[in-house]
Amino acid sequence: MSYLNGSKMCGGYNGVQILNGCSISVDRGQVVVIVGPNGAGKSTAMKALLGIVPLTSGDITLDGKSLGGMDPQSRVKRGIAFVPQTDNIFPTMTVLENLKMGAYLRRDDIGASIEEVFETFPILRTKRGDLGRTLSGGQRQQLAVGRALMSRPTVLMLDEPTAGVSPNVAADLLQQIVALKERGLALLMVEQNARQALEIADVGYVLVLGENRYTGSGQDLLADHEVRRSFLGG
Numbered sequence: 001m002s003y004l005n006g007s008k009m010c011g012g013y014n015g016v017q018i019l020n021g022c023s024i025s026v027d028r029g030q031v032v033v034i035v036g037p038n039g040a041g042k043s044t045a046m047k048a049l050l051g052i053v054p055l056t057s058g059d060i061t062l063d064g065k066s067l068g069g070m071d072p073q074s075r076v077k078r079g080i081a082f083v084p085q086t087d088n089i090f091p092t093m094t095v096l097e098n099l100k101m102g103a104y105l106r107r108d109d110i111g112a113s114i115e116e117v118f119e120t121f122p123i124l125r126t127k128r129g130d131l132g133r134t135l136s137g138g139q140r141q142q143l144a145v146g147r148a149l150m151s152r153p154t155v156l157m158l159d160e161p162t163a164g165v166s167p168n169v170a171a172d173l174l175q176q177i178v179a180l181k182e183r184g185l186a187l188l189m190v191e192q193n194a195r196q197a198l199e200i201a202d203v204g205y206v207l208v209l210g211e212n213r214y215t216g217s218g219q220d221l222l223a224d225h226e227v228r229r230s231f232l233g234g
């Protein structure tokens, strides 16, 4: 069984079922990407794993233990961190203050973690005293990921981390995220930019109407004629 395992998940909003039995798994040291058309339920699947969207059936386990019924806060304490797509930093706080906010649940020394974030995203060291709102789009996303890392998660979930940043910046950002595998993180991402995301995915899930349509390594999905035709624009 995988480290984080969402199995046959059903659920949605206000009685409207969006997830129709999809399964998503991610292991530590792995990048898993969820792609699919608009409205397929990609973000909803991630919210279900986070405990924001309740399941009507199915199960979620982390390290072999069920997360069933556990609220999002408790899941964070178990080691899951989440980077939302927008509003993911405090604009009126400095870079360093943002990082410290990410460690608010910790009572130990956070100096080494700040240093690790600066090693991963060197521009944040340079801008440590600058207000969040002065950062470029790509730098904001770096800070949002850095802030999430400050809770020392084992699972990092990212909702469209490259949304709104230029293609070159997106490519760099994805490479920085991939490098986090070396720290043993389980990385799960929802991405609009399917082609670019599958390039770096150990495993890709194509979701359609809340169901698994295709699952495979990123390279296999990129090479699959049907996946290319239906989801990657030929």
Ligand SMILES: Nc1ncnc2c1ncn2[C@@H]1O[C@H](COP(=O)(O)OP(=O)(O)OP(=O)(O)O)[C@@H](O)[C@H]1O
Binding pocket: 013, 018, 036, 037, 038, 039, 040, 041, 042, 043, 044, 045, 190, 192
């Ligand atoms: N908070 C909500 N309340 C009610 N319905 C919602 C809510 N969030 C999403 N939905 C609906 O659930 C469906 C799936 O949305 P979701 O955001 O999971 O799709 P997605 O695959 O991530 O798509 P996109 O790429 O457009 O973000 C959509 O029909 C959407 O309108």
